[in-house]
Amino acid sequence: xxLKTLTQLNxxxxxxxxxxxxxxxxxxxxxxxIHTDKIGNLIVHKNSLTVGPKVMIAAHxxxxxxxxxxITSEGFLKFKPVGGIDSRILxxxxxxxxxxxxxxxxxxxxxxxxxxxxxxxKIEQLYIDIGATAKEEAEKHVKIGDYAYFxxxxxxxxxGYWKGKAFDDRVGxxxxxxxxxxxxxxxxxxAFTVQEEVGLRGATIAAYHVQPDLxxxxxxxxxxxxxxxxxxxxxTEPGKGPALSIMDRATLYQPKLLQQVIExxxxxxxxxxxxxxxxxxxxxxxxxxxxxxxPTLAISVPCxxxxxxxxxxxxxxxxxxLALVDAILKSIPNEFKF
Amino acid sequence: xxxxxxxxxxxxxxxxxxxxxxxxIEDIVTTAIADEVRPYxxxxxxxxxxxxxAIRRGTGKKIMIAAHVDEIGVMITxxxxxxxxxxxxxxxxxxxxxxxxxxxxxNGIMGTIGVEKLEKPIDLKLDKLYLDIGATSREEAKTRVSxxxxxxxxxxxxxxxxxMTSKAMDDRVGxxxxxxxLKRLKTDxxxxxVFTVQEEVGVRGAQTxxxxxxxxxxxALDVTGxxxxxxxxxxxxxxxxxxxxxxxxxxxxxxxxxKAWMAHxxxxxxxxxxxEVLEYGGTDSGAIHLSKGGIPSGVISIPTRYIHSPxxxxxxxxxxxxxxxxxxxxxxxxxxxIL
Numbered sequence: 217x218x219l220k221t222l223t224q225l226n227x228x229x230x231x232x233x234x235x236x237x238x239x240x241x242x243x244x245x246x247x248x249x250i251h252t253d254k255i256g257n258l259i260v261h262k263n264s265l266t267v268g269p270k271v272m273i274a275a276h277x278x279x280x281x282x283x284x285x286x287i288t289s290e291g292f293l294k295f296k297p298v299g300g301i302d303s304r305i306l307x308x309x310x311x312x313x314x315x316x317x318x319x320x321x322x323x324x325x326x327x328x329x330x331x332x333x334x335x336x337x338k339i340e341q342l343y344i345d346i347g348a349t350a351k352e353e354a355e356k357h358v359k360i361g362d363y364a365y366f367x368x369x370x371x372x373x374x375x376g377y378w379k380g381k382a383f384d385d386r387v388g389x390x391x392x393x394x395x396x397x398x399x400x401x402x403x404x405x406x407a408f409t410v411q412e413e414v415g416l417r418g419a420t421i422a423a424y425h426v427q428p429d430l431x432x433x434x435x436x437x438x439x440x441x442x443x444x445x446x447x448x449x450x451x452t453e454p455g456k457g458p459a460l461s462i463m464d465r466a467t468l469y470q471p472k473l474l475q476q477v478i479e480x481x482x483x484x485x486x487x488x489x490x491x492x493x494x495x496x497x498x499x500x501x502x503x504x505x506x507x508x509x510x511p512t513l514a515i516s517v518p519c520x521x522x523x524x525x526x527x528x529x530x531x532x533x534x535x536x537x538l539a540l541v542d543a544i545l546k547s548i549p550n551e552f553k554f
Numbered sequence: 555x556x557x558x559x560x561x562x563x564x565x566x567x568x569x570x571x572x573x574x575x576x577x578x579i580e581d582i583v584t585t586a587i588a589d590e591v592r593p594y595x596x597x598x599x600x601x602x603x604x605x606x607x608a609i610r611r612g613t614g615k616k617i618m619i620a621a622h623v624d625e626i627g628v629m630i631t632x633x634x635x636x637x638x639x640x641x642x643x644x645x646x647x648x649x650x651x652x653x654x655x656x657x658x659x660x661n662g663i664m665g666t667i668g669v670e671k672l673e674k675p676i677d678l679k680l681d682k683l684y685l686d687i688g689a690t691s692r693e694e695a696k697t698r699v700s701x702x703x704x705x706x707x708x709x710x711x712x713x714x715x716x717x718m719t720s721k722a723m724d725d726r727v728g729x730x731x732x733x734x735x736l737k738r739l740k741t742d743x744x745x746x747x748v749f750t751v752q753e754e755v756g757v758r759g760a761q762t763x764x765x766x767x768x769x770x771x772x773x774a775l776d777v778t779g780x781x782x783x784x785x786x787x788x789x790x791x792x793x794x795x796x797x798x799x800x801x802x803x804x805x806x807x808x809x810x811x812x813k814a815w816m817a818h819x820x821x822x823x824x825x826x827x828x829x830e831v832l833e834y835g836g837t838d839s840g841a842i843h844l845s846k847g848g849i850p851s852g853v854i855s856i857p858t859r860y861i862h863s864p865x866x867x868x869x870x871x872x873x874x875x876x877x878x879x880x881x882x883x884x885x886x887x888x889x890x891x892i893l
Contacts, residue, residue: 448632448640449681462702463629463642468578468752474702490701492631494642509602509762 218242218393219370219378219534222386226312226365228281228298229411232256235277235386239393239408246397247406257422260406262396269549270403272428273395273541274419274499275388275435276412279381280523282306282364284313284344287355291348293318295364296339299413303339305524311344311364316357318344318364366525376531377454383519383527385412388434391517391538400545412499416466419499423506430511430554432541433500436529437461437491437516450492452518455530457487458537461514463494466501473513476552480543486536491516511554515540562734562874566590567718568711570726574660576627576704577644580604580751582660583623587729587749594736595747605763606749608736614743615888618769618849619735619880620760620838621728622753622776625721626862627706628657630685630699637689639665642680644704645754646835646862649680655864657705663687663698665705709864716794716870723866725753727856728775731876738877741884750838757805760838764845771812771850771888773880774839777866778830778855789831791857794869796826797876800853803832805840811890812852816883823882825875830855850890854879 227235236258240250249261258277280299287293293313297303307322320342325333344364348354370380389408396406405426410418423431437459439452452459460477461469481488491514504512517537519527544552575583584606588598595608606623626645633639643649653669665685672678685705689695709721732747739745746767751759753776764772778798781789791798799816800808820827830853843851854876859867 446681448634463578463644466756468644468755468758471579471702490631492701494629494631504603505758505761507762508766511602 219387219390222389223370223380223382226281226363227277227279228363228365229278229414231363232277232410235389236408239389242393243396253421253425255418255421256410257418258408259422259426260396260408262400262404262406265401265403268403269429270405270427271430271432271545271548272405272407272423272426273392273432273434274407274409274422274503275392276385276409276418276499277389278410278413279384279386280413282311284358284360284362284364286360287351287358288343289351291346291350291354292321293344293346293354293358293364295344298363300523302523303342304336306339306342307337309525310367312367313344313346313358313362313364316346317367318346321345368526373528377528378531379526379528381525381527383517383529384436384522387436387517387519387529387534391434391534391541394538395541395545398542402545402548404545409499416497416499416502420502420506423503423510427507428510431500431503431513432544433498433503433512433514434537434541435498435514435516436519436522438493438496438522439518439520441518442520452489452491452516454518454520454528455532456489458533458540459489459491459516459518461491461500461516464497465495466497467504467512467514469513470511473511473554477513477540477544480547480552481540484539484543486540486543488540560738562877564713564718566733567727567730568720570730571711571720571722574658574706575623575625575722576706577624577752577755579660579704580623584749587623587733590733591736591747601763601766603759603762604751605759607763607767608747610736610739610741610745612742612744614741615771616744616746616767616769617884617888618746618748618764618767618772618842619732620748620750620763620772620774620842621732622725622750622759622838623729624751624754625706625724626754627704629704630701633692633695633701635692637687637691637695639685639687639695639699641685648862649683650678651863652683656708657685658708659699659703659705664708707864717867718870719865719867721864721866723858723868724777724861725775727777727858727868727873731775731856731873731880734877735880735884738881739884743884743888745884753838757836757838757841761841761845764842764849768846769849771890772839772842773883774837774842774851774853775876775880776837776853776855777858777861777868778832779861780857780859783859791828791830793857793859793867794871795828795857797872797879798828798830798855798857800830800832800855803836803840804834805836806843806851808852809850812850815890816852816854816879819882819886820879823878825878825882827875827879
């Protein structure tokens with residue numbers, strides 16, 4: 217399963233090479249050309265068509281991770297986050313550095329003073345234990361600038377759910393790969409972007425040189441559908457269909473585009489929901505402002521607990537997102553206007 | 555007084571302020587502006603994001619004038635089973651000022667912002683606020699509004715003497731100055747009057763418009779704060795002391811030659827002006843001056859009290875000063891190098 221393969225690979229912002237390699241292998245038989253641009257985006261031309269509207273679908277390859285910033289004399293590794301990570305979720309988690317395993321250490325409960333038990337640990341207080349006994353031993357396996365990744369197996373959960381790391385945004389990469397394996401009589405370009413988690417950087421470059429007439433961003437997005445959160449603040453709900461972005465920190469999505477997506481979803485019996493929140497952002501933020509402005513949509517698979525060791529998503533949402541984007545692509549250029 | 559024969563049409567300013575136009579849904583305002591300026595320009599177009607560009611063709615300098623059409627507001631994110639709505643802010647909205655304000659939807663539906671019971675005043679956060687549109691169930695609410703729909707803050711237009719108060723003076727007063735200038739302008743320069751979208755959420759429309767037009771220089775028209783009210787944050791801008799020439803804000807440090815050009819022109823024409831140093835915020839020029847290889851940009855600001863409230867207050871004299879100054883700038887040689 218492609219989602220499992222992609223989520224078990226490691227690739228944070230600026231270090232997306234493993235993902236790029238597998239995607240290239242996967243796509244080569246199905247597409248006209250594949251190349252890597254100067255910042256590292258994988259740009260895939262589905263066919264050699266040059267007439268008609270140019271449609272770019274973007275999904276980012278990078279995931280959040282940790283960067284090793286120092287090795288202590290005891291052989292422990294200090295680190296800083298790459299992308300948005302809540303330091304409270306890090307304690308006691310297993311991580312992977314190169315081929316090495318490590319554990320993010322902290323004092324056991326027995327050793328904590330009562331006051332320490334009430335306070336969340338800050339990132340500066342945490343370190344990775346790789347079983348080394350001295351700096352020299354650790355340095356044989358790890359160097360400063362290496363990355364540590366959440367070590368999680370992607371597995372099915374309950375009825376139709378999946379648990380794994382990096383759904384944000386390997387779920388988008390999975391969808392985009394599946395779409396590029398299909399055939400559309402369109403000037404279709406897949407952009408697997410880099411460095412989204414640190415500021416939508418790859419997408420800025422990709423949009424500038426691809427210059428599409430329409431952009432669709434495929435994402436794994438937040439869901440606050442959980443205990444102690446009231447319904448009004450859920451943002452998205454896993455299992456209720458792909459989420460259409462209406463507004464986030466970086467983009468106001470065009471109502472006339474959204475209306476057409478809604479009509480297509482209803483006509484084809486595809487469930488959908490709105491991404492009902494205003495925080496966060498995705499590659500749409502830089503793409504829609506590229507050059508003279510680009511009509512842009514964002515369609516996401518809701519994931520609980522993103523940016524952590526293990527998120528949870530519904531497989532049906534993935535399938536319905538695929539069906540929805542497929543319906544959009546089939547309706548270009550005659551029906552879907554932008 | 556230069557406007558005795560040809561007074562500014564303040565009924566137009568009233569209409570502009572009362573027209574619905576939160577960031578992202580600006581087409582009603584741009585349509586109204588298009589109808590107003592059509593007789594006075596050579597060409598008009600609307601771009602991908604929705605910016606309205608009114609062009610006066612010429613052989614001189616390519617000059618971009620930017621005034622944003624969008625206003626702050628709220629967007630519906632959730633409708634509960636009792637028919638109450640939850641919302642997200644659009645643009646710089648101060649949450650603590652929201653309880654019991656009224657909002658208006660495009661279809662005329664009015665809502666009142668209510669607040670849940672608070673244990674302490676500091677608990678007033680966005681998630682404690684809701685919108686009451688008089689619906690008693692989710693089904694009933696859904697017949698009137700839908701998720702993703704936006705509303706603006708209600709605030710009617712009043713004029714007392716030379717003072718005018720309304721919602722959305724930010725930045726319909728800038729649009730008004732641009733329109734009144736366009737009506738009177740005689741110039742050989744090629745001037746693009748750009749009525750920009752999505753300024754309040756991050757100067758987005760101006761960014762794409764500047765890229766497309768690549769002007770030689772640009773002037774934005776927007777409101778600025780004042781420091782002339784009781785115990786205000788120190789700021790050396792006063793209402794009724796003339797249009798302000800921007801020196802600095804969080805998005806731009808004005809090019810010295812632009813400042814000199816503006817001040818010199820004002821002095822030549824006996825137009826009073828004041829210098830504006832704004833410690834917070836920014837405007838369209840922030841995006842424009844960084845477009846392409848860099849575009850020399852300045853801002854003429856209208857001093858405004860109570861910005862981002864339903865009672866934004868401006869002075870007639872400052873508006874007229876801004877019109878005069880912009881006309882003088884556009885009708886002169888616009889040579890930055892000779893100063």
